[in-house]
Amino acid sequence: MTASPAVTSEPTLRWFEWAPVRGVWRREMVLYQRYWASTSFASLVEPTIYLLAFGFGFGAVIGAAYGYDYRDFVSTGVVATSVLFISAFGAMFGTFIRRTFQHTYDAVLAAPVDVHELVTAEASWLAAKAGVYGCAPMIVGMAFGLPPGPGMLLVPFIGFLTGLAFALFGIWVSAIVPTINTFDYIISGVLAPMFLVAGTFFPVDQLPSWAAGVARLNPLYHCVELVRDAVFAKLGLHDLIHVGALLLFAALMWILAVWKMTARLID
Amino acid sequence: MATLHARSRDTLAPDPALSAISIRGVVKRYGDVTAVDGLDLEVPHGICLGLLGPNGAGKSTTMRLLTAQSRADKGEITVLGHSLPGASKRARAAMGVVPQQDNLDEELTARQNLEVFAHLYRVPKDDRAAAVGRALAVAQLVDRADTKTGNLSGGMRRRLLIARGLVHRPRLVLLDEPTVGLDPQVRQELWSLVAALRSEGVTTLMSTHYIEEAERLADECALMSHGKVVARGTPADLIAEHAGTHVDEHYGPPERLSEVEELAKNAGLPTRRTGPSVSVLAAERQPESLRQELGPANVRRAASLEDVFVVLTGESVE
Numbered sequence: 001m002t003a004s005p006a007v008t009s010e011p012t013l014r015w016f017e018w019a020p021v022r023g024v025w026r027r028e029m030v031l032y033q034r035y036w037a038s039t040s041f042a043s044l045v046e047p048t049i050y051l052l053a054f055g056f057g058f059g060a061v062i063g064a065a066y067g068y069d070y071r072d073f074v075s076t077g078v079v080a081t082s083v084l085f086i087s088a089f090g091a092m093f094g095t096f097i098r099r100t101f102q103h104t105y106d107a108v109l110a111a112p113v114d115v116h117e118l119v120t121a122e123a124s125w126l127a128a129k130a131g132v133y134g135c136a137p138m139i140v141g142m143a144f145g146l147p148p149g150p151g152m153l154l155v156p157f158i159g160f161l162t163g164l165a166f167a168l169f170g171i172w173v174s175a176i177v178p179t180i181n182t183f184d185y186i187i188s189g190v191l192a193p194m195f196l197v198a199g200t201f202f203p204v205d206q207l208p209s210w211a212a213g214v215a216r217l218n219p220l221y222h223c224v225e226l227v228r229d230a231v232f233a234k235l236g237l238h239d240l241i242h243v244g245a246l247l248l249f250a251a252l253m254w255i256l257a258v259w260k261m262t263a264r265l266i267d
Numbered sequence: 268m269a270t271l272h273a274r275s276r277d278t279l280a281p282d283p284a285l286s287a288i289s290i291r292g293v294v295k296r297y298g299d300v301t302a303v304d305g306l307d308l309e310v311p312h313g314i315c316l317g318l319l320g321p322n323g324a325g326k327s328t329t330m331r332l333l334t335a336q337s338r339a340d341k342g343e344i345t346v347l348g349h350s351l352p353g354a355s356k357r358a359r360a361a362m363g364v365v366p367q368q369d370n371l372d373e374e375l376t377a378r379q380n381l382e383v384f385a386h387l388y389r390v391p392k393d394d395r396a397a398a399v400g401r402a403l404a405v406a407q408l409v410d411r412a413d414t415k416t417g418n419l420s421g422g423m424r425r426r427l428l429i430a431r432g433l434v435h436r437p438r439l440v441l442l443d444e445p446t447v448g449l450d451p452q453v454r455q456e457l458w459s460l461v462a463a464l465r466s467e468g469v470t471t472l473m474s475t476h477y478i479e480e481a482e483r484l485a486d487e488c489a490l491m492s493h494g495k496v497v498a499r500g501t502p503a504d505l506i507a508e509h510a511g512t513h514v515d516e517h518y519g520p521p522e523r524l525s526e527v528e529e530l531a532k533n534a535g536l537p538t539r540r541t542g543p544s545v546s547v548l549a550a551e552r553q554p555e556s557l558r559q560e561l562g563p564a565n566v567r568r569a570a571s572l573e574d575v576f577v578v579l580t581g582e583s584v585e
Binding site for chain 1: 297331334335336337338356357359360364366368370371372373374375379382383384386387388389431
């Protein structure tokens, strides 16, 4: 048995490197290959239930509403819900467990990886997953009659951007809560209102004016608007505001996530 | 005059370029607790330095300081010529870390764990498969390469941890309590691994509180107590300086043990409690009068590094 002699030359290392992203993605790909069936099942069944319950339940009563068939309205709205759940829940629980119970990040940060790279790597994987699986409600909706259109090809990218922002939100939250049980407050007090008041199941215009104003500050609202405009071929310059809002939210969450994760991981 | 003094200090101070690790006057506090208290430590290239000390002496904090996962409140740290924390990323790229705590990814196989870290350590794509294969061979885990880490035994996991720290062929390896809690057989296996590293010129800093481990593997030992190094040297030199060549063990009831301690202390000889006995260190230096007063020792044995450890770091655990 021999150990490895020291022979490598030192690589040039920049402030931000893609190697940590590739490393984290490698790990996640392995896990995904193992668990893709259950992940896919959950991603398809949940929106199907939403569509059956809201689309066909309420849809049978409401029929056409807000200028759309209500089933189509819900199936596009639920895209944002799926993106939110995949990214925010994945980040909150995943990063908390890896940091606190598994101490995975202690090992990663002993390698030439900085916290901002680690945060970006984790968030980008969840964003990609949210971008892919966020399309599931739309595909289920198509099976129930949602007319296909070229704008649908933009939905994975909208899901990616929204997922990136909410994954970063989840990482930030995971770094500020004292225990894993504290997530109950975040889920019930922040995420549930967020997904209900985002234009998912009814337009925010239906709300009292003050509540509608608040709803427009909800990042998920901008995702819902973008998805509907893409799917129903209504994209215009006004959508740049939605993209800008999501970019701003993602940037703010990146700063907060890196700040608080650094405080947790570097003493 | 002040300039002269400064120059003179600089001349006397070790040159960080000549050391793999240079720690000067480092202080690290956690609230009211001072974990590292003015630590000075130089680790020359190519040696295995054993960092000995009881729990709470500051060994693990020192290890974290070297990876910049802890930031010093005061002092300077240089690793492989890179000043920390500013250039810590480059330092981390050139060193391997084997943590005390098993933080392997249980969901992944042994091979997959190594592949992930081959990415993180920037092993070039063309070399990655060979690097992983080599690390598996080092850890003697070729046959278990595709076993999930959660299904490996404690010894295999520990070997995998070491392999993970070696996958990029580092110039410096930090081993934080590498064999803590392992069976003697497994410890022997890991010692062989560390010995192989040393023989191949990899600089190794190994924290441990197993005296035998340090005696067998380390070229030099630094004894830490209360956050600073209290003694430094080869195991043989430390034993000779602080415990002499022979130790006399005297058994008896508590009153007798206290009496032996008192007599030895008055004669300027260090003692330590060894269970139901008192050991008088450097027994070869005891004057004839003391020998007469103490009477014949129940056991005469060679002095050990453990004697030095206890004498210098205290009898009780804080």
